[in-house]
Amino acid sequence: MSDMQFHDKLKVTSSPHLVSALDTRKTMICVLLAVAPSAVMGIVYFGFYSLILLAGCMAFSALCEYGYDRIMHLDNTARDCSCLVTGAILALTLPPTLPLWMAFVGCFVAIVIVKCLYGGIGRNIANPAIVGRIVLLLSFTSQMTTWRVTKFMGAGTDAITGATPLGMLSESGMEGMPDLMALLLGNRGGSLGECCILAILLGGIFLIVKKIISPVIPVSYLSTVFLFSLIYYLVRPEAGYSAFYMALFHLLAGGVVFGAFFCATDYVTSPVLRNGRIIYGIGCGFFTMVIRLFCSYPEGASFAILFMNIMTPLIDRYTIDRYYGITNKKKEGEISG
Amino acid sequence: MLFGTRRLPSIEAGHYKNTAAMPTQEMPIPAVVSLSMSENIGAPCSPLVKKGDHVLVGQKIGDSEAFLSVPIHSSVSGTVTGIETMRNAMGGMDTYVVIETDGKQEVWPDIKAPVLEDQPGFIKAMRESGLVGLGGAAFPTWVKLNPKNLIDIDTFIVNGAECEPFITSDHRTMLEDADNVIDGTLAVMKWLIAENGFIAIEDNKQDAIEGFNRLLKERGIENIKVFPLPARYPKGAERVLIEEITGKKCAAGVLPASLGLIVMNITSTAFVGQYLKDGMPLTKKRITVDGDAVAEPKNILAPIGASIRDIIEFCGGYKKEPKKILMGGPMMGRAVYSDRMPLIKNNNAILAFSDEQARIPEESACINCGRCHEGCPFHLLPCAYADAYEKKDVKRLKDLQVMQCMECGGCSFVCPARRPLTMINKLSKALVKEAGDNV
Secondary structure (H helix, E strand, C coil): CCCCCCCCCCCCCCCCCCCCCCCHHHHHHHHHHHHHHHHHHHHHHHCHHHHHHHHHHHHHHHHHHHHHHHHCCCCCCHHHCHHHHHHHHHHHCCCCCCCHHHHHHHHHHHHHHHHHHHCCCCCCCCCHHHHHHHHHHHHCHHHHCCEECCCCCCCCCCCCEECCHHHHHHHHCCCCCCCHHHHHHCCCCCCCCCCCHHHHHHHHHHHHHCCCCCCHHHHHHHHHHHHHHHHHHHHCCCCCCCHHHHHHHHHHCCCHHHHHHHHCCCCCCCCCCHHHHHHHHHHHHHHHHHHHHHCCCCCCHHHHHHHHHHHHHHHHHHCCCCCCCCCCCCCCCCCCC | CCCCCCCCCCECCCCCCCCCCCCCEECCCCCEEEEECCCCCCCCCEECCCCCCEECECCEEEECCCCCCCCEECCCCEEEEEEEEEECCCCCEEEEEEEEECCCCCECCCCCCCCCCCHHHHHHHHHHCCCECCCCCCCEHHHHCCCCCHHHCCEEEEEECCCCCCCCHHHHHHHHCHHHHHHHHHHHHHHHCCCEEEEEEECCCHHHHHHHHHHHHHCCCCCEEEEEECCCECCCCHHHHHHHHHCCCCCCCCCHHHHCEEEEEHHHHHHHHHHHHHCCCCCEEEEEEECCCECCCEEEEEECCCEHHHHHHHCCCECCCCCEEEECCCCCCEEECCCCCECCCCCCEEEEECHHHHCCCCCCCCCCCCHHHHCCCCCCCHHHHHHHHHCCCHHHHHHCCHHHCCCCCHHHHHCCCCCCHHHHHHHHHHHHHHHHHHC
């Protein structure tokens, strides 16, 4: 006994003594991987400048966060990669021809004003990328609504601008509209990353399979969009098109699929509880369609998501899941369900 | 999930059952053992021996007058060299009877199989056996088996889930001691007049499930059924197990007996079977010794009171410098400050980790992802407790049912921001208890 040495200074911590491999940084890297297919398709359709826009936004966002932390003498939070996600998602919702400096304004608003000033990751009340996009839309309306056609549209000439499908719908109806297959593949005017629905679905399914996001928000969002437009076009039929076709059109056109998978599912600004997430998804879908069909903007996904972001604390408050009943004043042995 | 029966939320904590295929080896008696006088929830015992006394294996050396207590028996034969106090793993001070062993392992002459005539006799025998809940809670078994509403008890559940990563001692009990498990189950069911018995086993232990099914068939026992559970954490927690098997919700503070149920750990049940045959009190414990600092991880049968150092020495010593040693599993086990600490009754594993495994992860801000809620079997909201705790908002903590937390560790495990949520839950519960009914 005496010849044995004891270890008397062991580390004592509270249980558990294991943690899962998935941390915030890995979560953010998974999201970056998930938006990669959309980004690649955007670059294929809209050319090399899209890549510059995307990389520029990501780099500038990281710089903003790093710079803010340095100036305010905070721990460097840029390492968790969430600023790269914000930059990438913002870039993917911009028109592919937007001047770089305007995109940087959006990045600054997103990272510094929306995220850092509210206290950094986890404290922002609205999705930074969405607010960045909306600020750009209101500040530089003409540049933000000038859409380049894809390389495979028109007659081989480049730098031709055109309208997005939703823009065409609100101005001239269904005439000359790309068919559903073109919408699915993304061969149409629109934001950098929102065009190719198949690529977005690929990324979205990746996130769901990796359990980064739950399917509740995308499913409730997209089914609300579908049902809302189905009912609308049943009441007010579009000449030559069935209501079902129009509902599918609304699902595929614009940024609603991109928004449903990558913007509305942002952890910080969406409800924690499942019932809350259903309400949130339905709200996003409802307001998207109200803006599209009854307001002057052709597309409403970003406004709808922003609105529901702000509703999130309220939704969380009223959807709390009290598994063992509402009060704690239970008698011994009595179980309330 | 979508179409099957709805199960309680759970998490994937990994299994690390490295020692599952290793038969139990009996550890030689160490030179010195220290027997803690506080080996159960409830009142500690007072030593019945003094310095210089000669003690034998199975001799009662500690007991208490208090209701919630069980006696303590010597696990060795030898001479008492002192009654010492030492800080225990919980942070409090405990009394220890230190015995220098003589290696003869002479058995106390009064030890013989108990003769059971009635239910009180059975309860008395259970108290004399020194048995406590061996799953980790150390609740005196004789108190558990003596509910006020004996007449209502209809179901006896044997908990062989063993959902903690690393630990395989219950698994080895099921393989090596299956007959005693069944005998113990039958005895408890007989004296509790319970009609149904369940042996709950996680489905990563197919050999144990098949073994029990075969044995029950061979012995023609029909009222005990094997209940396979999905191998996820924390299916072996008592309240989770009850809901999985019976569908009844068991809130914190509600005794399972009030729902007509008794749940007992499988190693405890095997001990009941063994004790009724030979009357030897609880002096040895099957434990898993594992972790990356241990040279030869294995399952061993160790005398209670053996020091962690001696136990690891039997397992080839340390391979790397140990930085963290756990009594119990990595999810709910307790980190001890020194390897002087002796084995107590309710330990089922000793895990020693090197610096690499013992590193404390860096904490960052909550990102509101909701994983802590999604993994909680009781649908609690640990991320909200953390906010409320920071503000010392006892009312909100109470309203969000923090008292229902069983501290399983799932929320801390899944948190991508590495926040110590389970610790905050424990602190919050203490805060609510402190405030009492004033809020």
